[in-house]
Amino acid sequence: MSWWETVRSGLAAIRAHRLRSALTVLGIVIGISSVILTVGLGQGAQQEVEEQIDALGSNLLIVSPGSSTNSSGMRGGFGSASTLTFADATAIADSDVVPDAAAVAPATTSSVSLVNGDTNWTTSLVGTSTAWSRVRSRDLSAGRFFTSAEAERGAAVVVLGPDTASELFGRQSPVGQQLTVNGARLTVVGVLSSSGSSASGASEDDMAVVPVATSSRLTGSTSDTVSTIYVEAVSEDVLAAAYQEVQALLANRHGVTTAEADFSIATQASLVETANETNRTFTVLLGGVAGISLLVGGIGVMNIMLVSVTERVREIGLRKALGAAPRVIRRQFLVEASLLGLTGGVVGVLLGVVGAQVLPHFIDQAVAISAVATIAALATALALGVGFGVYPASRAARLTPIDALRSE
Amino acid sequence: MSALIELDGVRKTYRSGSVEFEALRGIDMTVQTGEYVAVIGPSGSGKSTLMNVLGCLDLPTEGRYVLAGDDTSLLDEAALATIRNRRIGFVFQQFNLLASMPAWRNVELPLVYAGIPRAERRERAEAALSRVGLADRLANRPGELSGGQQQRVAVARALVTEPDLLLADEPTGNLDSASTRDVLALFDELHEAGRTIVLITHEPDVASRAGRNLVIDDGLITSDRPRSTLRGVGVR
Numbered sequence A: 001m002s003w004w005e006t007v008r009s010g011l012a013a014i015r016a017h018r019l020r021s022a023l024t025v026l027g028i029v030i031g032i033s034s035v036i037l038t039v040g041l042g043q044g045a046q047q048e049v050e051e052q053i054d055a056l057g058s059n060l061l062i063v064s065p066g067s068s069t070n071s072s073g074m075r076g077g078f079g080s081a082s083t084l085t086f087a088d089a090t091a092i093a094d095s096d097v098v099p100d101a102a103a104v105a106p107a108t109t110s111s112v113s114l115v116n117g118d119t120n121w122t123t124s125l126v127g128t129s130t131a132w133s134r135v136r137s138r139d140l141s142a143g144r145f146f147t148s149a150e151a152e153r154g155a156a157v158v159v160l161g162p163d164t165a166s167e168l169f170g171r172q173s174p175v176g177q178q179l180t181v182n183g184a185r186l187t188v189v190g191v192l193s194s195s196g197s198s199a200s201g202a203s204e205d206d207m208a209v210v211p212v213a214t215s216s217r218l219t220g221s222t223s224d225t226v227s228t229i230y231v232e233a234v235s236e237d238v239l240a241a242a243y244q245e246v247q248a249l250l251a252n253r254h255g256v257t258t259a260e261a262d263f264s265i266a267t268q269a270s271l272v273e274t275a276n277e278t279n280r281t282f283t284v285l286l287g288g289v290a291g292i293s294l295l296v297g298g299i300g301v302m303n304i305m306l307v308s309v310t311e312r313v314r315e316i317g318l319r320k321a322l323g324a325a326p327r328v329i330r331r332q333f334l335v336e337a338s339l340l341g342l343t344g345g346v347v348g349v350l351l352g353v354v355g356a357q358v359l360p361h362f363i364d365q366a367v368a369i370s371a372v373a374t375i376a377a378l379a380t381a382l383a384l385g386v387g388f389g390v391y392p393a394s395r396a397a398r399l400t401p402i403d404a405l406r407s408e
Numbered sequence B: 001m002s003a004l005i006e007l008d009g010v011r012k013t014y015r016s017g018s019v020e021f022e023a024l025r026g027i028d029m030t031v032q033t034g035e036y037v038a039v040i041g042p043s044g045s046g047k048s049t050l051m052n053v054l055g056c057l058d059l060p061t062e063g064r065y066v067l068a069g070d071d072t073s074l075l076d077e078a079a080l081a082t083i084r085n086r087r088i089g090f091v092f093q094q095f096n097l098l099a100s101m102p103a104w105r106n107v108e109l110p111l112v113y114a115g116i117p118r119a120e121r122r123e124r125a126e127a128a129l130s131r132v133g134l135a136d137r138l139a140n141r142p143g144e145l146s147g148g149q150q151q152r153v154a155v156a157r158a159l160v161t162e163p164d165l166l167l168a169d170e171p172t173g174n175l176d177s178a179s180t181r182d183v184l185a186l187f188d189e190l191h192e193a194g195r196t197i198v199l200i201t202h203e204p205d206v207a208s209r210a211g212r213n214l215v216i217d218d219g220l221i222t223s224d225r226p227r228s229t230l231r232g233v234g235v236r
């Protein structure tokens, strides 16, 4: 019996039990498509985070309050928000101790409601200095950034993120328009360009940037603390030097050793590393779950093959009586199982690919389909079919013709 | 004339758990090429067991079975499958047709395992079905055929490979008298055409059609006599 002949008879057997075959295939389909989607989600998230971090610029240091050295609770006792102040930022900018810092921008963040007529939009209000746009490498698509004069007197001016602008003003040009925050009027002087990264990068495009003094006035804050200090190194080459200078300066100012620092400094590289680590865990976890569902699908195939063999013992006996060698019977069931596995694999891949196109419309997350994952999933499906087909197939092949014929 | 079948001290013991049952207790027999032999005996005497051994569907526990010069005890399952495919045609009491396939596909099945190309298979299956008078029923599934017609499909399947030996276990057991006549007439024809036939039955009427009757009782051959010498066979 030729291979082609075997494939034809396998297809005939699958067609003869349409519903059962369909249910079997379904198990594989769900397994494969979820593997493809989870791996895709993980990779999509990773790509996005990398893009976002890339957009930060490679000679940027991000100083945050609170320790990053994992001994969490202890130093958190100071209150993680209380450890960085404007004075720290000024010290970094002024001090001869940090010659490798080109620009420094402290920033406070708070959540506010912006109102334009009937339109109401809640976003994060960033209070910062004029250096912010330079340090964060954010260009403007319209208008201008606030000036140092405006910053000094806490002028009622605001620069909007592109998403914020379109939420509040639609297609209208926002520059020169007024909006209200906590009852106070602000004039829009500029709109930021998009940060270039998509999806969860939305937060980078949805913000309102005002001078620090303006922010304090609007939120009624009297505190001297900041949520982030952005430091731009003179060049990427001196980033490490700048890192150490900032670290030493802050440790000195806070009266702690660098080992027990109550602040943390991140670089683009360290952020990428952390993000990748998180994403890897996420991918491995979800991938594991998807893998289990694939395994369950495979067991489903094995189960169906066993049932199919049992149900068709008489047929096997007859085929043997008519001259089918054990090898031929084994091959027939193997081919049948592989066809089920492959069908499930192909449908699963299609579903995964379609899902990857559809899913980003519902969740704010891109899905990257990798060719490697797709091929691996297909190979897995085939291997599942063959692997789980082996046992029932060899069981069928071992039956003596008369035992098989006599079974009822 | 040469011996197609030679059995020498064949015993078959069934074991179910600790219980042993000896269904064949030392069978010696020879069947010449071209003979038409009926094996007759009461229920439980071991007829089917003997047929399974003759058809290489089951192996004897003891003794030697030589089919067309091949000692079957020396062959593995794959070689036995080839022997069944090339040398033996089976007709079973329960027809044993595959319900999902049309008649001609059932008939071509042994040719599939013989590795015959498709076009030739179809041709030969059609020829075999014409031979049993079912040229107009090629595409019918077994469920769409009468019992007699189904058994004739089974005979066509047994013939399609042109086997040396036709083995039939109670082929008329499930048939009415008209269909029985049809099938037995077919056997007569095949015998006349030179085919070797071993037919198992417990009906003396059926047995009387054969040239030679072997009576089996309690696992032993108790009588071996020619029923008719008209065709010049059966006397040893």
Ligand SMILES: Nc1ncnc2c1ncn2[C@@H]1O[C@H](COP(=O)(O)OP(=O)(O)OP(=O)(O)O)[C@@H](O)[C@H]1O
Pocket (backbone or CB within 6 Å): B014, B015, B016, B021, B022, B023, B041, B042, B043, B044, B045, B046, B047, B048, B049, B050, B202
């Ligand atoms: N697989 C088996 N296991 C145990 N005993 C068996 C088995 N097959 C047959 N037997 C026993 O062997 C004996 C012969 O059985 P066999 O089927 O050969 O009888 P038979 O002559 O064909 O009878 P019938 O005319 O009723 O078909 C019986 O007593 C039966 O119970």
Ligand SMILES: [Mg+2]
Pocket (backbone or CB within 6 Å): B047, B048, B049
């Ligand atoms: Mg019987």
